[in-house]
Amino acid sequence: MSVRNLQHLFAPRSVALIGASARPGSMGATLLANLQGGGFKGKLFAVNPKYKQLGDLPCYASVADLPEAPDLAVICTPAATVPQLVRQLGERGTRAAVVLTSGLARGRDARGRSLRQATLDAAHPYLLRLLGANSAGLLVPGLGLNASVAHSGALPGRIAFVSQSGSLMTGVLDWARTRGIGFSHFISLGDSADVDLGDVLDHLASDGNAGAILLYVDQLRYARKFMSAARAAARSKPVIVLKSRSDTDGARPAASESGALATEDDVFDAAIRRAGMLRVHTTEQLFAAVETLAYARVLHGERLAIVSNGLGPGVLARDALRYGGGVAATLSPESVTRLDAVLPAGWNGAQPGNPVRASPVNLLGGAPPERYAAALDVLLADPQVDAVLIVHSPTATVDSRDVANAIAPLARAASRPILSCWLGGASVVAARAIAAEARMPTYRTPEDGVNGFLQLVNYRRNQNLLMEVPPSMAGHMAPDRSAARALVREAIAAKRLLLSDPETKAILRAYGLALVETRAAVDADAAVAAARAIGFPVAVKILTPDVMHKSDVGGVTLDLDSEDAVRAAAVRMRARLGELFPQARFDGFSVQAMCRRTHGHELIVGAALDPVFGPVLVFGQGGVAVEVLDDYSVGLPPLNLVLARDLVDRTRVARLLAGYRNRPAANLDAVLAVLIQVSRLISDIPEIVELDINPLVVDSRGAIVLDARMRLALADRSGSTLDRLAIRPYPRELEETIEWQGAPLLLRPIRPEDGPAHLAFFDALTPDDVRYRMFVRIRELQPSQLARFTQIDYDREMAFIATRKNADGVFETLAVARVVADPDNTSAEFAVTVRSDLKGMGLGRIMMEKLIRYCRARGTGEIVGEALPQNSRIVAMVKKLGFDVTIDREDGTRNMRLALR
Known part of the structure; x- marks a missing residue:
């Protein structure tokens, strides 16, 4: 770049x-x-x-x-x-x-x-x-x-x-x-x-x-470059993307269900969402989104209240909201009482004894401007309303300009978005101009107004993914990467590129996934022996790399409770495969312990390789009808808990997992753990190009893998194994443990999960140390600032922390060293902060030397920084490290520079 x-x-x-x-x-x-x-x-x-x-x-x-x-x-x-x-x-x-x-x-x-x-x-x-x-x-x-x-x-x-x-x-x-x-x-x-x-x-x-x-x-050619630039741009201003849909979706060959599900369009949507941008599908939507995002106040929730001077337009807006997946605001009792006092009877269609509190709020035909202002004032004070859409139809008795002038002062002072729809042509042109001057997004139809609100919702969700600090992932098992890599190398050496269920599970086991006990068998006799070792009842499944869905050839038999039943099922499956697919290879049988989960949900977790964005993840409703159900979401690795949760929430099955009637909620933490471990797996091992875990059965007790298959390919050795990922994952190779003050100290790149520790670190700084770092006095970090400090793009910047366990066994941050390079890597700006009570103990020099080694290895041209005149410690330290220090004549700021080339 x-x-x-x-x-x-x-x-x-x-x-x-x-x-x-x-x-x-x-x-x-x-x-x-x-x-x-x-x-x-x-x-x-x-x-x-x-x-x-x-x-x-x-x-x-x-x-x-x-x-x-x-x-x-x-x-x-x-x-x-x-x-x-x-x-x-x-x-x-x-x-x-x-x-x-x-x-x-x-x-x-x-x-x-x-x-x-x-x-x-x-x-x-x-x-x-x-x-x-x-x-x-x-x-x-x-x-x-x-x-x-x-x-x-x-x-x-x-x-x-x-x-x-x-x-x-x-x-x-x-x-x-x-x-x-x-x-x-x-x-x-x-x-x-x-x-x-x-x-x-x-x-x-x-x-x-x-x-x-x-x-x-x-089309895109350089996904890594695009994603890095897009994520940086989306942090500073709205970025809206119009992309034509691919005409090849569904035609891409795949050896897995995940590969078949993850279409080019799904992957592009996932990339735009991950970058914090907004995708639209028409030119009209493109420019409407600009007006909406530029004029509307920041949206803090997703509940929309609709106000109309007629029932018809209000209902059209409500229906558009419902069909678009939006949420209609339910008014508080206090708001209903206040509206009853300022609006005519029947404003909400209520019947005696059955008050209706959901919008639309019907001001009735001929509503004077004062009625609009009174209703809007009530709704803006309701904590259950996050945004308001005003729909106005022109009437013979009320000038639309007067309505716009009545609500404009409220719109200017409001802390939440107010959108306006002015139905009609020439008679409402002046009203639209007044609304626009008051920074109210304006629309021509109720449906357009709702679509504008839904754009705000989607943009907010995408920005939250970009900015939200995930909780710690403590307790997640550290994978045995060397064992998994050894199994993959062994399979590739043997030219087994499409791995069977037992082979795939061996690799998944190295990443801590819970697996139903499974053994491979080369023939019917071996299947009987495997069943005997596992214990009855068992399931027997045929192994063939040439049939994606085993049930299509009668290749799955469940609840086999005797040796004779196992033998008969195996013989029958082998014969059936030969009849239906005589050209198919036969690799034996998979024998599994029966997994009895009365309230279990069948899910699919998988991975595929997109030609542009590289590895992608798939999650959704699993089972034999996975492609017919069409209930799945696609995301880009690497994942953290926030991103994994979003992947789940974008499916319909998420509502089933939450529990219903007498069915308990599924163990969502177990599902998220599987997603994160699969994300790590495909990030760690570039030879994995497709993976299906289907079904992953989850209930209130946890998640267990029943069936899995994997496709391998020789990794491209032309560059780093990480280059295939659209977003660079956590650079584990930069971790380093040193001795400091007689105890081990871990120096490592910062992670999004370090948010709580970073807050504690900031709170432990003196006001002067905060000013030395920020050049201004700040009492506390805002959530967006915390996300900016902990969720970094490792392709563009680096922040190393020094961390160790405290007396309570919790890792604490002792120092932070940060460097941000320009896109050409010619110059990188640094900053080093040591916890105020640990100054003078050599920690600042340790962190600075870590930064310099990193920048040299990356080929950075120079490291530069600025310091306030009062910050003599940093100036003295960098001079010892070879920096040139000059003084700005205007404000006395110390400019520090170290040439690396």
């Missing part, structure tokens, strides 16, 4: 158009007209040997003839000329170019390289960044820059739009202009030969002109 030189692309002071033309309708003429007509205040150069002058603009014959090196070049010449032009620009000093030319991937140069590769090779020595090829261009309305072939410009605004489709870009520009929607940036990525989604997200995340980021995604 890299943001190097992107400032020349998105904020150039001079632009050269290479291929400028006077020929009407040509790309060169269109670009020239747009560059001149956009109001760009910088220098503009035209390059084309055919012209001396283009209008009032001098035209130069070549790049070499330009009076100076332009910050940005825009290239629209034939494909064969592009590599040489890029080389000339790099030699001249240009550091960014937009390439609109198409066909570079197909064309070849004299050396046989694709023109695309030749262009990259030409740019590389000069760090010249390329947008495109086949880009539709770039607009930065705040600079008056229109380096695009769009037929209309963009209005200035706070939205950054990034598109992988040039044709969609021009259509959206036209659509947005008619609706008065403005942009900070409008970027067509084209082929993304160099600058891609990850690079642009990194740049826009720190660009103050972009208040929200919209992405149109067609």
